[in-house]
Amino acid sequence: MSEKAVVAGVGMTKFVKPGQNDPYPQMGAAAINDALADAGINYDAVQQAYAGYTYGDSTCGQTVIYKVGMTGIPVINVNNNCSTGSTALFLARQAVESGAVDVALALGFEQMQPGALGSHWTDRPSPFDAFDAETDTLVGHPEIPLALRYFGGAGKAHMEKYGSTLTDLARIRAKASRHAVNNPLALFRKELSPEDVLEAPMIWEGVMTRLMACPPTCGAAAAIVVSDRYARAHGLDNTVQIIGQAMTTDTPSTFDSHDMMRLVGYDMTAAAAAQVYEQTGIGAQDVDVIELHDCFAHNEIITYEGLGLCAEGGASQFIADGDNSYGGTYVTNPSGGLLSKGHPLGATGLAQCYELTRQLRGSAGLTQVEGARTALQHNLGLGGACVVTMYQAQ
Template sequence: MTAFEKPGAGDDDYPEFAAKAGRRALEDAGVEYDAVDQVVTSYCYGDSTCGQRAVYEIGLSGVPIYNVNNNCASGSSALFMAKQFVEGGLSECVMTLGFEKMQRGSLGSNFQDRTNPMDKHMMKMMELHEFAPAPPAAQMFGNAGKEHAERYGTKPETFAKIAYKNHKNSTRNPYSQFMDEYSLDQIMKSPQVYGPLTKLQCCPTSDGAASVIVASEDFVKKHGLEGQAVEIVGMSMATDAKDVFESGSMMKIVGFDMSRNAADAAYKAAGVSPSDVNVCELHDCFSANELITYEALRFCPEGKAEDFVQSGANDYGGQVVCQPSGGLISKGHPLGATGLAQCCEISWQLRGEAADRQVKDAKIGMTHNLGLGGAAVVGIYKRPTEWLSKSPKRKVSLATGPPDRQTTARL
């Protein structure tokens, strides 16, 4: 990864910080770019073939390069594609490279002369709720939070408590855009954005990049990488089902069913249950989405997310540590990089390399990446038991921070 940062805060353009992430992934894997036989890139904001322009900073080997745009799930969509290339025997080693150079402020549409891909979702929301002078994404997820509150009595401080956890966790992550801790009172009293959501419960726009090398078991053994290899034991992508626009539910419109269906398929493929997961990086674009996603991923029964939060089951010492990185709310959300950054964090956690943010005895990890419009990708990871005694081939882990940001995380 690169450290995520406020749009325009640095001097690099997207080819430079994407190339940094790609080179770091190769360094971590201990292989050269010439070993890569396909590349899948991901971004949302940019012209055609930005992926090629970014990869050309790393090398010119003539291999296929694909450009993926699946909204906020673009990074994990690239990872899912790479997994299928390897799993299907089409490739031995695939680079995934996600990046984003964003504009400041709330997300908007770049094209006004054609159908907006979110028109069905927005029109359905406006049938259920009056459109307000607030960012559209915040309205969609805020209304999902309001629905949960109306159904189950979820209190505003429960949503705020999720953001409190994520901001606190980010103080130990040198890759995070923000590394500031806030009190629960500060979070609740920050400017209201929409519904239960205040400013400190919403993710920022961000610049940044992340990269993951996906390889076959034979490739891993050939290059002596058993000591650092993490296995994707289950991964699934789901899109909206036919009843989403007929349901009258904002929770479904923002992806509850997609997340549930992707998670169920991933659990089945991995042969694990929700209670087996030790650490999870899920899509907390807003605190409301993290709350409803606990139920979608079956970490708790439907309607019990408030109890799950209030008991501390979602943090260190609890059932499953969610967002040890600080999540999108505090780590940042460069759309095309987010899913791959989640994979980076889970890989470091399973290797036991996450320093001050390490989850004790983390054996099974999960990622959940959501894009409205829509796509949800859920991945489950573990280290192969037979390789646990192997030592990493590389000498330095990048988990404790990027080389160009070697500051000590505040505790």
């Protein structure tokens, strides 16, 4: 890899509930146009495009991109479950760093339906069959939707192993709401107290209230990734550089450990983070701001430890000390995260990129982390893939 990859432009739509959204081609095109305008280039400059979405027919990426331009460039459709958006970014970054192109578009969008996630292909084996079987053995509760069982089960395992509590999870959700108040693109912007979260309807006794789960959401986000050389030659903003990135998939420990935390990606997270820290020579302690995959409050608590923000078993104290918010050691999910901002699966990874790019430029408005120079992104998809990305202001 000979070229440095910089994020020259980002764009994002407001995330909304299903039924309140524009159709996916309009959402995706709006995000692309915003990213192009932010970068200060025309679509004709884009040489490759990576379009991420989870729910949709083949070549939806072309349908979106053709609304912006039809220049004959390669358009690669990407589907990696909830890590789809960051997978598109991973591919765009690789294309630029390798020297294959100078300008790549990473796009993510999702037009979701109300209710719990489910498969649209019930006449064939599911990619989650092995995950479901292990969850049935470790967790039971077949009456609870699977996504809740996956991550609720992981949170329950953390409680049993380390003594974390429902109050810890409520504090995470309340923190997300405080941050989202300042994000005009977030779905939920009402501030909640931990008591509000605990008093919400219980969907798994002693494990999860309704407010601890992210909502189905529709939206889109995009990033223009260019070589530093190209940015300098064309007068583009080259402030934000991707200095390290890793994608991991499952290893035998996902199933052999018989541990719900590992079934939902703890080891993928730890491995990806370790690779990025080694690539960059920068440890977790040097990071200023983080966007991590809080699809459930339960995943946030185990991700603190997986990323090395605190020691294994140290998450409860980390939360109690306020080290996950403004004024603490790290600011996690200044955007409000998936819990408050929303989680349109294909768009989530690029929405994280949008927030962190603005943080490192110093243009994040009311969510700004003062003096932010180094940022970490974590995006996880079951089935599975995890992408961890390190950005730095240059």
